[in-house]
Amino acid sequence: MAVTIVQVLGTALVVVLLRTVVGAIRRLYFHPISHIPGPKLAALTWWYECYWDLFQESRFVFHIQELHKQYGPIIRITPDEIHVNDVGFLDSVYAPSMSRRDKYPYQLKTLRIPGAIGATANHDLHRKRREALSPFFSRRNVLYLEPVITEKVEQLCRLIARHASEKTPVNLSDALFAFSNEYVSLKVGSSELTGYSVVNNFLFAHQTDVLANEAKAATLRQNGNDLLMGININKHFPWFPDFLESLPLSISKPMMPPGLVDMLALFDCIVLTELQRVRAELVGIMQAKSSGSTSGKQMGPTGKESVYDSVLDSPALPPSEKALLRLEQEGSLLVLAGTESPAKTLNVVFYHLLANPSTLAKLRAELSTTKSSSWAELEKLPYLSAVLEEGNRLSFGVTARTARIAHEPLTYTPSPYSVSAAGGSKSHVIPAGTPISITSLSAHTAATVFPSPYTFDPSRWLGDAGRELRKFQMAFNKGGRKCLGIELARAELYLVTAALVRGFEMELWETGEGDVAFVHDYQVAMPRVGSKGVRVMAREL
Incomplete structure (x- = not known):
């Protein structure tokens, strides 16, 4: 039949x-982690996470906090992943560089740039990539580049001064985004104080003076937000972006977020000029090195003309790591991280300073004790340092789960810092190869460490007790994967904060706490839908 x-x-x-x-x-x-408590539906399927990411406006990190209240300090949040709500376990998860910790490839799908250091899953490959980049992000090189940063701070001040003279509000969020975007282009591009490098061309920063065009700054910031709001689709449906890119733009455009549409339009305009020139310069560097010729320029403490020069010369990297696409992906993630994180911290800092006049007065009084505007001297001011630490804490850094995979079994026993009432003191063995995460939300709002965690209180960072708190700071991540650009970001935060506090009296204008609050997790903290950012009326001092 x-x-x-x-x-x-x-x-x-x-x-x-x-x-x-x-x-x-x-x-x-x-399953190897079937003994870990948590909701059965989360253990069964990734659709559980997908629901909170896509249909609940990316609020899974907040839901995880609620689950801990029910199931205890250690829970299973997906079929493969564990989350721990205990800052006493941070050093076990985010171990020092000598301890092997891989990233979780599933979570790295959101970025779609596998060649970048931040999207590198393998521990050994990450160390090689980091070694090649580290000289450009050293404190020594940041100090060398400080005049470049200071020049952009002065341009930012001129922008605000113009609004002050015209008695018009300034969108501080747009201005700070423009500043950070230009600053990161300069900082990663070259150790020279004049001229432009390959990364500058790649980022188009030398052709578009964003601080001089507030409308463009506003558009770029909104486009960046739109792009970040699509990252969860990349994680849960990685085939969908590839499918859109394979279609004619006339078909795919209605399905794309505005930020992606604008980015594609920009590339359509420059792909035959700027992008080709970027690649031509990279190819030129590669050919020059293969022939043994040099430009004769070796500027700054790195002894290299550009970050790409350093990478191409690195003996730690095999030829595959020096390919054109890999280098372009590296640069794109460096600028994304270097723009978003400092700008958000500065937004949080200035909102809370202006919302708390006594805090601002105390900071201004401390700044009046020195006339120096150098980063090295500003770092010595304890209250300014405390204000910035608190700003970093409440901006949360990377808010998405950044799981680590240990190659040895770990044993979790609740520490005195555990904030979950359920679960008691029971220990759990975590098998080798298990992705484990502790979100920055979980760490930075641990009431056992940070009482009244959503209150902006710089005093908590002062003295010996404040120095002890720094081991719980995750704004720049922890361990061997700690943010490569931490020194660069710190220089930016100190120089901008000191300059604006000394130079201007500002008042919040049509701005509330919802404009800086952590409401949605799109890799970084996003405020309420519809927020226009932090806006102020300024007066020169």
């Missing part, structure tokens, strides 16, 4: 159902 289509489909359906049932039983009862 001939097999009918109905019989084939029926057999296929039975096979699928059997596989689903067997898989569900395995995940619930025979």
Whole structure:
């Protein structure tokens, strides 16, 4: 008897159902982390996480905090991943560089730039990539580049001064985004104080003076937000962006976020000029090195003309790591991280300073004790340092889960810092190869460490007790994967904060706490939908 289509489909359906049932039983009862408490639905399927990411406006990190109240300090949040709500376990998860910790490839899908250091899963490959980049992010090189940063601070001050003279509000969020975007372009591009490098061309920063065009700054900031709001689609449906890019723009454009549309339009305009020139310069560097010729310019403490020069010369990297696409991806993530994080911290700092006049007065009084505007001298001011630490804490850094995978079993026993009432003091063995995360939200709002965690209170960072708190700061991540650009970001925060506090009296204008609050997790903290940012009326001092 001939097999009918109905019989084939029926057999296929039975096979699928059997596989689903067997898989569900395995995940619930025979999986290596089946002994970890948590909701059964989260253990069964990634659709649980997908629901909170896509249909609840990316609020899974907040839901995880609620789950901890029910299930205890250690919970299973996906079929493969564990989350721990205990800052006493931070150093076990985010271990020093000598301890092997891989990143979780599943979470890195959001970035779609596998060649970048921040999207590198393998511990050993990450160390090699970091070694090649580290000289350009050293404190010594930041000090060398300080005049470049200071020049951009002065331009930022001129922008605000113009609004002050015209008695018009300034969108501080747009201005700070423009400043950070230009600053990171300069800081990673070259150790020279004049001229432009390959990264500058790649980022188009030398052709578009964003601080001089507030409308463009506003558009770029909004486009950046739109792009970040699409990252969860990359994680749960990684095929979808590839599918859109394969379609003619006339078809795909209605399905794209505005930020992506504008980015594609920009590339359409410059792809035959700027992008080709970027690649031509990179190829030129590669050819010069293969022939043994040099430009004769070796500027700054790195002894290299550009960050790409350093990478191409690195003996730690194999030829595959020096490919054109890999280098372009590296540069794109450096600018994304270097723009978003400092700008958000400065937004938080200035909102809370202006909302708390006594805090601002105390900071201004401290700044009046020195006439120096150098980063090295500003770092010595304890209250300014405390204000910036608190700003980093409440901006949360990377808010997405950044799981680590240990190659040895770990044992979790609740520490005195554990904030979950359920679960008692029971220990749990975590098998080797398990992704484990502690979100910056979890760490930075641990009431056992930061009482009244959502209150902006710089005094908590003062004295010996404040120095002890720094081990719980995750704004720049921790361990061997700690932010490569931490010194550069710190210089920016100190120089901008000191300059604006000394130079201007500002009042919040049509701005509330919801404009800086952490409401949505799109890799970084996003405020309420519809927020126009921090806006102020300024007066020169």
